[in-house]
Amino acid sequence: MTDQHATVEQLAAYAAGDLDATAALEVEAHVLLCDECRADVTALQRVGADLGAVEQVAMPADVAARIDAALAAERSGAAAPATGPAGDVLPMTRKRRGPSFAGLAAVAAGVALVAAISVPLVTGDRGGRGDGATMASEAPTKRLASRLDYDANSPRTALQLALSGRTGEPAAAALDTDIAADTRSRDDAKSSAPAAAEGAAPPALMTTRGEVSELQADPARLAACVSALAAGLDPAPKPLLVDFAQFEGRPALIVVFPTVVAGKVRPDRVDFWAVGPRCGITAGDDDVLHFARFGRPAGL
Amino acid sequence: MLEDLSDDELIARHAEGDQAAFGVLVARHRDRAWAVALRTLGNPTDAADAVQEAFVKAFRTIGSFRGDALFTTWLHRIVVNACLDHLRRARVRATSPLDEDAATIADPSDPIGRTELGRDVVAALLRVTPDQRAAIVLVDVEGYSVEEAADVLGVAVGTVKSRCHRGRAQLAEHLGYLRPRRGTSPSPGASDQRPPTDPLQSER
Numbered sequence: 001m002t003d004q005h006a007t008v009e010q011l012a013a014y015a016a017g018d019l020d021a022t023a024a025l026e027v028e029a030h031v032l033l034c035d036e037c038r039a040d041v042t043a044l045q046r047v048g049a050d051l052g053a054v055e056q057v058a059m060p061a062d063v064a065a066r067i068d069a070a071l072a073a074e075r076s077g078a079a080a081p082a083t084g085p086a087g088d089v090l091p092m093t094r095k096r097r098g099p100s101f102a103g104l105a106a107v108a109a110g111v112a113l114v115a116a117i118s119v120p121l122v123t124g125d126r127g128g129r130g131d132g133a134t135m136a137s138e139a140p141t142k143r144l145a146s147r148l149d150y151d152a153n154s155p156r157t158a159l160q161l162a163l164s165g166r167t168g169e170p171a172a173a174a175l176d177t178d179i180a181a182d183t184r185s186r187d188d189a190k191s192s193a194p195a196a197a198e199g200a201a202p203p204a205l206m207t208t209r210g211e212v213s214e215l216q217a218d219p220a221r222l223a224a225c226v227s228a229l230a231a232g233l234d235p236a237p238k239p240l241l242v243d244f245a246q247f248e249g250r251p252a253l254i255v256v257f258p259t260v261v262a263g264k265v266r267p268d269r270v271d272f273w274a275v276g277p278r279c280g281i282t283a284g285d286d287d288v289l290h291f292a293r294f295g296r297p298a299g300l
Numbered sequence: 301m302l303e304d305l306s307d308d309e310l311i312a313r314h315a316e317g318d319q320a321a322f323g324v325l326v327a328r329h330r331d332r333a334w335a336v337a338l339r340t341l342g343n344p345t346d347a348a349d350a351v352q353e354a355f356v357k358a359f360r361t362i363g364s365f366r367g368d369a370l371f372t373t374w375l376h377r378i379v380v381n382a383c384l385d386h387l388r389r390a391r392v393r394a395t396s397p398l399d400e401d402a403a404t405i406a407d408p409s410d411p412i413g414r415t416e417l418g419r420d421v422v423a424a425l426l427r428v429t430p431d432q433r434a435a436i437v438l439v440d441v442e443g444y445s446v447e448e449a450a451d452v453l454g455v456a457v458g459t460v461k462s463r464c465h466r467g468r469a470q471l472a473e474h475l476g477y478l479r480p481r482r483g484t485s486p487s488p489g490a491s492d493q494r495p496p497t498d499p500l501q502s503e504r
Contacts, residue, residue: 009465009466012464040472056335057331060334067330070355070356
């Protein structure tokens with residue numbers, strides 16, 4: 001030890017006083033004679049001091065508000081089963097039963113949230129917000145039903161394939177109808193969805209069974225899901241694309257947002273979400289199957 | 301006043317159905333949860349996701365909290381696990397050659413450490429392995445004892461120590477405090493890998 005340098009890790013252990021007596025003596029015997037290792041011990045002590053001096057942070061108000069909202073939704077969801085026959089208020093029980101009555105209550109909460117904050121998916125114009133969000137938020141959201149099976153290893157490749165338009169073959173007839181309807185009436189959907197959120201919510205809620213097709217058929221559910229994914233971001237991004245597809249063999253909704261970092265939209269990057277059918281039903285449980293961030297593909 | 305009650309008293313109130321009790325617990329502990337998540341994940345977007353996930357999970361599972369650990373330990377275990385889960389997902393992405401520049405998830409240019417030194421240290425932190433980072437954030441940044449950090453992380457005390465030692469050694473290198481010399485220290489290119497095995501440093 002005395003004629004051979006100690007490893008930096010040994011010196012770190014020594015500097016922290018974490019070596020046992022024998023090992024500490026060995027390292028010390030070397031350090032006393034070796035200027036280099038002594039300098040490294042000083043360097044390691046400096047690292048410790050630096051770490052202790054890292055700025056203490058308080059949770060930003062928007063994050064705190066977002067968590068309070070998620071917990072409030074959780075609370076209203078958890079309270080609902082107490083009135084049910086079992087009288088069992090264990091939240092896990094509620095989850096196992098799936099989005100039934102409690103789910104409906106939470107959708108109501110989700111819709112309220114959508115109305116209160118914004119409806120990124122269906123609001124084309126963010127009301128004169130003049131910051132860096134402009135470009136990314138003005139383009140309409142692409143709607144695809146590629147049926148493609150995305151996976152965690154190459155989401156960007158799958159996304160490019162979906163964008164190429166070479167997918168979406170033989171879908172069910174009902175799905176084709178939906179796509180056609182969506183294409184024709186995107187403007188209608190934009191104007192009618194906020195109305196659904198404010199006044200005509202009950203018909204939308206009736207469809208809540210927790211299937212991806214509902215997200216497709218129900219603009220309010222889709223908006224609630226998108227809002228949940230974008231929650232807490234300022235500016236709240238509008239999705240670049242939604243794709244009714246699959247993720248690793250499960251039915252999934254793919255939502256792609258422009259990346260927002262520190263209040264700025266990054267035009268060159270996107271956030272990719274694959275979510276399951278429960279997205280938008282229960283606030284705070286977005287049913288996220290996968291998240292990825294990568295370079296923005298061409299054509300998006 | 302609920303604010304005057306201890307964590308354990310608030311948990312008891314919550315169990316009795318007091319709707320406000322959990323909110324007081326959240327308000328009391330959220331800044332530290334945020335700090336841990338932000339330093340572990342390196343960007344506010346992921347930190348917000350992880351902390352929200354963690355608090356919702358805590359709300360759902362607080363019935364299983366038995367009081368044989370401190371509430372803060374139990375809560376931070378959930379927070380740290382949510383963070384490591386996020387990092388695990390990010391790692392899956394990073395292995396995909398097509399997702400170029402996946403490292404921006406931990407974008408060092410994010411204004412998370414406002415002082416010059418703070419920025420450097422915070423950026424360097426993002427270059428050590430997640431396990432080492434979690435240990436260092438708890439012990440060196442947040443001032444937990446090694447024993448508390450071991451409880452939070454669910455590993456042995458010796459493991460926490462060894463992760464801290466390795467992590468600090470890496471940080472010293474990333475921060476340029478060490479002279480670039482010895483064959484015993486990892487090269488910068490391999491800096492996120494484990495250093496060469498050394499019997500003294502094996503995790504106990």
